[in-house]
Amino acid sequence: MEPYGSFxxxxxxLELGLRPRFFEACAAAGMTAAQxxxxxxxxxxxxxxxxxxxxxxxxxAQTMAATVDPLVEAGHVRRERDPEHGRRILLYLTESGSNAxxxxxxxxxxxxxxxxxxxxxxxxxxxxDYLRRCRHALGQAGHRVPTRSS
Numbered sequence: 001m002e003p004y005g006s007f008x009x010x011x012x013x014l015e016l017g018l019r020p021r022f023f024e025a026c027a028a029a030g031m032t033a034a035q036x037x038x039x040x041x042x043x044x045x046x047x048x049x050x051x052x053x054x055x056x057x058x059x060x061a062q063t064m065a066a067t068v069d070p071l072v073e074a075g076h077v078r079r080e081r082d083p084e085h086g087r088r089i090l091l092y093l094t095e096s097g098s099n100a101x102x103x104x105x106x107x108x109x110x111x112x113x114x115x116x117x118x119x120x121x122x123x124x125x126x127x128x129d130y131l132r133r134c135r136h137a138l139g140q141a142g143h144r145v146p147t148r149s150s
Contacts, residue, residue: 025108025111026104034057034059034063034067035070035071036104038064038068038077039093039100039101040101042092043097047080049089049090050089053068068091077092077094077097079092
């Protein structure tokens with residue numbers, strides 16, 4: 001065992017504690033966690049394709065279609081043809097979608113505050129940096145499972 005414990009185990013325990021609270025907050029706002037995630041990705045990256053949205057939301061393209069369709073029907077997302085590639089459809093957040101995010105943000109902010117409530121301001125910044133660096137390392141590795149060198 002590593003001197004800091006099993007990171008994978010601790011991350012999983014964190015996820016297990018966070019997930020039901022996140023799902024409950026989303027449900028109270030009338031959406032799924034996948035829908036909230038898709039909306040926030042589109043807020044940061046307007047005009048991406050559904051397959052790119054799926055990658056950034058950590059789901060399969062087929063799953064994203066089932067997530068996006070209700071968002072389009074609710075008026076939270078709009079589809080537009082890519083003027084440079086006529087067959088590509090780009091996704092954009094609408095004002096209604098922005099409002100849906102704003103409605104849920106206080107609950108998400110409270111959940112994030114709970115998550116880091118025992119950390120100082122400096123530790124919070126470091127924690128965010130560490131998480132981003134870990135995410136980057138995994139992204140660089142792709143989907144392959146690492147092997148341990150002997």
